[in-house]
Amino acid sequence: MIKEITTRPFDDQKPGTSGLRKKVPVFQQPSYVENFIQSIFDSIEGRAGQTLIIGGDGRFFNREVVQTAIKMATANGFGRLLVGRGGLLSTPAASNLIRKSGAIGGLILSASHNPGGPKEDFGIKFNAANGGPAPERITDAIFRRSREISAYRICETDDVDLETTGHLTLGETAIEIVDPVADYAELMESLFDFDAIRAMVEGGFRMVFDAMHAVTGPYAREIFENRLGAPAGTVLNGEPLADFGGHHPDPNLVHARDLYELMMGPDAPDFGAASDGDGDRNLIIGKGIYVAPSDSLAVLAANAHLAPAYRGGLKGIARSMPTSAAADRVAERLAIPSFETPTGWKYFGNLLDADMATICGEESAGTGSNHVREKDGIWAVLLWLNILAARRESVRAVVEGHWAEYGRNYYARHDYEGLETAVAERLVGGLRERLSSLPGTRVGPYAVTAADDFAYKDPVDGSLSEHQGIRILFEGGSRIVFRLSGTGTTGATLRVYLERYEADRARIGLETGDALSELVAAADELAAIKALTGRDRPSVVT
Ligand code: VG1
Ligand code: CO
Numbered sequence: 001m002i003k004e005i006t007t008r009p010f011d012d013q014k015p016g017t018s019g020l021r022k023k024v025p026v027f028q029q030p031s032y033v034e035n036f037i038q039s040i041f042d043s044i045e046g047r048a049g050q051t052l053i054i055g056g057d058g059r060f061f062n063r064e065v066v067q068t069a070i071k072m073a074t075a076n077g078f079g080r081l082l083v084g085r086g087g088l089l090s091t092p093a094a095s096n097l098i099r100k101s102g103a104i105g106g107l108i109l110s111a112s113h114n115p116g117g118p119k120e121d122f123g124i125k126f127n128a129a130n131g132g133p134a135p136e137r138i139t140d141a142i143f144r145r146s147r148e149i150s151a152y153r154i155c156e157t158d159d160v161d162l163e164t165t166g167h168l169t170l171g172e173t174a175i176e177i178v179d180p181v182a183d184y185a186e187l188m189e190s191l192f193d194f195d196a197i198r199a200m201v202e203g204g205f206r207m208v209f210d211a212m213h214a215v216t217g218p219y220a221r222e223i224f225e226n227r228l229g230a231p232a233g234t235v236l237n238g239e240p241l242a243d244f245g246g247h248h249p250d251p252n253l254v255h256a257r258d259l260y261e262l263m264m265g266p267d268a269p270d271f272g273a274a275s276d277g278d279g280d281r282n283l284i285i286g287k288g289i290y291v292a293p294s295d296s297l298a299v300l301a302a303n304a305h306l307a308p309a310y311r312g313g314l315k316g317i318a319r320s321m322p323t324s325a326a327a328d329r330v331a332e333r334l335a336i337p338s339f340e341t342p343t344g345w346k347y348f349g350n351l352l353d354a355d356m357a358t359i360c361g362e363e364s365a366g367t368g369s370n371h372v373r374e375k376d377g378i379w380a381v382l383l384w385l386n387i388l389a390a391r392r393e394s395v396r397a398v399v400e401g402h403w404a405e406y407g408r409n410y411y412a413r414h415d416y417e418g419l420e421t422a423v424a425e426r427l428v429g430g431l432r433e434r435l436s437s438l439p440g441t442r443v444g445p446y447a448v449t450a451a452d453d454f455a456y457k458d459p460v461d462g463s464l465s466e467h468q469g470i471r472i473l474f475e476g477g478s479r480i481v482f483r484l485s486g487t488g489t490t491g492a493t494l495r496v497y498l499e500r501y502e503a504d505r506a507r508i509g510l511e512t513g514d515a516l517s518e519l520v521a522a523a524d525e526l527a528a529i530k531a532l533t534g535r536d537r538p539s540v541v542t
Contacts, residue, residue, distance in 0.1 A: 002075045002171065004151050007031045013039065013146035015139040017344040017486035019125025021111045024061050027122045031152070033068055037107070038152035039145040040126045041076045043138055047104055049079035053097045053127075055089025055180060056109025057215040057278040058240035059116030063087045065109050065124070067159045074173040075153035078104075081173060084180035087162050088240065090215045090279030092368070092376035093184040095131035099372065100183060104129050110215075110278035113250035114489065117243035121489050132349035132373030136465060139346075181222045184378075188223055191309035191371055192382045196389040198229050205388075206269035208234055209381065210259045213241040214249040216279040219378055228385075249276050251283035251365055251377075252542045253290065264288060271388065271395060275377030280345075281365040282380035286395020292512070294324035294411050294499075297361030299402050300383050302330045304359060306390035307383055309371065314358040318351050320344070321454050321469055322481045322497040323363040324409040333406070342456050342468035343483065349373050350460035363413060363497065365542075400509075407503035409477075410515040414538035415485075416494040416529065424484055424492035427532050431470045431482055438472060443522040446474040454481075472526060477501030480523050496523050496538070 010029075013020055013036050020036055027033055041047060054069050056062040066087035073081055082097055089097065091108055098106045111123035126134045126142065134142070155171055168175050201207070209224055211217035217238035224230045236259070237245065248255045251274035263272040263285040272285040284291040291299070301317045304310035317331040318339035331338035339357055341347035345366065351357040352370045361367040366375030367383075384395075391398060416424075438451040454468040469483035478500040485493035498519045502508055523529065530536055 001157055002153060002155050004153050005031070005034070006151050007035055007149060009147050009149050010035060011147060014143045015125075018112065018133060019108070019110075019123050021114065021121055021123040021487055021489055023489050024118055024120060024122045027061060027065070033065055033124070034072065034152045034154065035146060035149050036124055037069055037072050039142050039149055040107070041072065042145045042149075043141040044104060048077040050104035051080040051082065051101050052078045053082050053089070053094050053101070053103050053106030055084030055094050056087055057090070057112070058086070058088050058242065059111065059122065059244070059277065060118055060120065060242040061122050062109050062242070063162065065122075066162065068154070069107050070160050070170070070175065071155045071157060072153060074170045075155040078173055081175045082178050083162065083175060085162065085165050085177050086180070088180045088215055088218070090180070090184070090219060092280055092372050092374045092379065093180055093219070095127060095372035095374040096184055096187050097178070098127055098129065099131040108278070111489075112278050112487070113248060113276040113281065114487070115244065115248045116277070120243070127373070130349055130353055130373050132352070133344070133346035135346055135349060135463070137463065181219050184219060185222050185227065187371060188378065188382055189227065191379070192307050192386045193389065194228060197382070197385045200385070200389040201229050205271070207271040207273070207385070208236055208259065208262065208269050210236045210251070210256055210272070210274035211238045212247065212249040212251065212256065212274060212276065213237045213239060213245040214275065214277045214279070215240055216275040216377060219279065223378060223382070244277065251276050251281055252540070254540050254542070256283055259283070260285060260290065271385070273381045273384070276365070279377050280375040282367060282377040283365055284380070284384055284395070286399065289396045289399060291395065291399055292411050293361065293365045293367070294326050294363045294409060295399060295402070296380070297323065297359070297367050298326035298330050298406070299398060300367060300380065300387070301327055301359045302333075302402060303387040303391070303398070304383065307386040310358065310369070315355050316351065316357040318348050318357040318360040320347070320362040321471070322413070322483065322495070323361060324411040324499045325477065325501070326406065326409040327361060329406045339459075342454065342465050344486070345375055347456065347458070347465070350458055354460045356459070363411065403508045404505055407501060408508040410500045410502060410510070410512055412498050412512055412516050413542050414496040414498065414520070415540040415542070416496070416533055416535055417488070417539040418491045419494055419533055421492045423533055424494050427494065427527055427529065428470060428482060428484060431527055435470070443525050444518050446478060446519070446522055449473050449475050478519060480519060480526065482527060494529070494533070496529070498523065
């Protein structure tokens with residue numbers, strides 16, 4: 001029943017920031033999925049007899065690809081497969097299962113915050129034995145393999161029943177259909193003071209969690225409603241749907257607008273949160289106050305010692321380069337190292353494995369710790385809840401207290417989506433050419449102190465990652481970063497990251513838009529965004 005099927009390579013299977021993401025019809029081409037999965041398997045040394053985790057975020061095409069992955073893993077000699085019931089596993093839950101079961105890796109089927117449906121996005125990501133996204137060395141090998149592949153192996157058999165937990169065997173391979181939530185919920189209970197959070201909830205603290213019809217619904221219900229005693233209905237949009245109810249499962253102020261309006265309204269609950277398609281991002285909104293992800297990272301790091309798992313302190317804090325420097329100020333105060341990595345969680349893996357960093361974060365609403373090797377939406381919500389329970393203060397009081405103590409890094413990201421690739425590349429290329437001439441010049445009120453194309457040398461394995469974004473640094477700690485997205489599926493997305501540091505307590509309460517208006521003008525002056533793209537405003541501001 002194991003067959004070797006002849007195939008021809010595709011030339012576009014290059015993993016981006018987080019796995020291979022394409023439109024569903026691209027993945028539906030004959031043997032497209034099989035080629036990529038075989039290329040992954042061919043890049044895993046010593047896979048014979050090993051354990052592999054398989055699951056995804058439940059989007060359109062998830063079940064079909066789970067079945068293909070099971071049949072191919074069986075034909076490729078894996079000894080044991082752990083598959084989430086219904087084909088579901090959130091990204092952090094998959095990371096946890098890989099670590100807990102001693103698996104050699106896992107296939108996570110997700111396009112994260114991108115929309116789902118027959119004409120929308122799908123994705124496949126490989127995570128390695130540490131539970132983290134495969135490092136560049138492996139994704140490069142997968143891409144190389146995909147360009148020369150000539151055959152794939154698959155077990156021709158009926159589909160496996162994914163709906164009931166239990167054990168079965170296919171050929172030589174043991175398959176377990178596992179409860180996607182149980183191990184993850186247990187891990188969360190081991191990290192946080194659930195008694196204190198429960199007591200806060202029983203004391204009248206009101207929260208809502210918007211699962212955006214994505215994978216976190218079942219996790220959130222089990223953890224917030226069943227284990228922490230929040231009333232039924234705390235979890236909104238809790239049924240995972242193949243098309244996420246027609247929305248983008250992206251927890252930002254555009255796509256989680258209803259939650260935002262609820263939290264800004266007269267009868268707002270104390271705490272609002274949301275997660276994305278695959279459960280690794282988080283949006284945090286207090287009563288009347290949105291918490292920017294970069295601020296959230298800093299606040300979590302500064303207060304992590306209030307949660308049992310981090311009582312002994314942090315080893316270090318890592319942030320992606322475009323993330324604001326607010327977390328660096330916390331690291332400085334704690335006298336621990338801080339790290340600045342390229343965009344994408346894969347760059348945190350070595351720092352976490354080497355115990356050099358404990359908490360990591362990205363401006364794109366991703367925060368996590370050494371408990372797994374992915375960012376983790378529900379973890380971030382629980383750490384916030386644990387901190388609020390310990391401090392007995394509101395989100396607003398905690399955040400404003402943080403600004404008063406450390407100063408405020410005003411921050412926004414402007415995305416220009418769906419640009420022509422050539423135009424976006426010309427814009428970034430133009431900046432790159434002018435980098436060396438910028439220091440010493442002024443842009444509006446800002447004096448440029450440095451400008452570079454960010455490169456990162458991994459302090460653990462010495463690997464070098466170049467061209468990770470254009471940085472223009474100004475006197476006083478403000479800066480603008482330009483980079484192109486590596487997760488989109490149509491055209492190019494330009495991301496412009498704006499940051500202004502304000503130490504003066506009298507000026508930490510401005511509206512973000514007002515605080516950054518001169519920087520926005522400076523970004524256009526530097527990169528000629530309007531002239532080159534013809535856009536007079538960004539598609540999304542977060
Ligand atoms: C985006 C974010 C990045 C994040 C990545 C994957 O990448 O900017 O911070 O790690 O998505 O997150 P890019 O290349 O489009 O800027 V997820 O939740 O989409 O897996
Ligand atoms: Co995600």
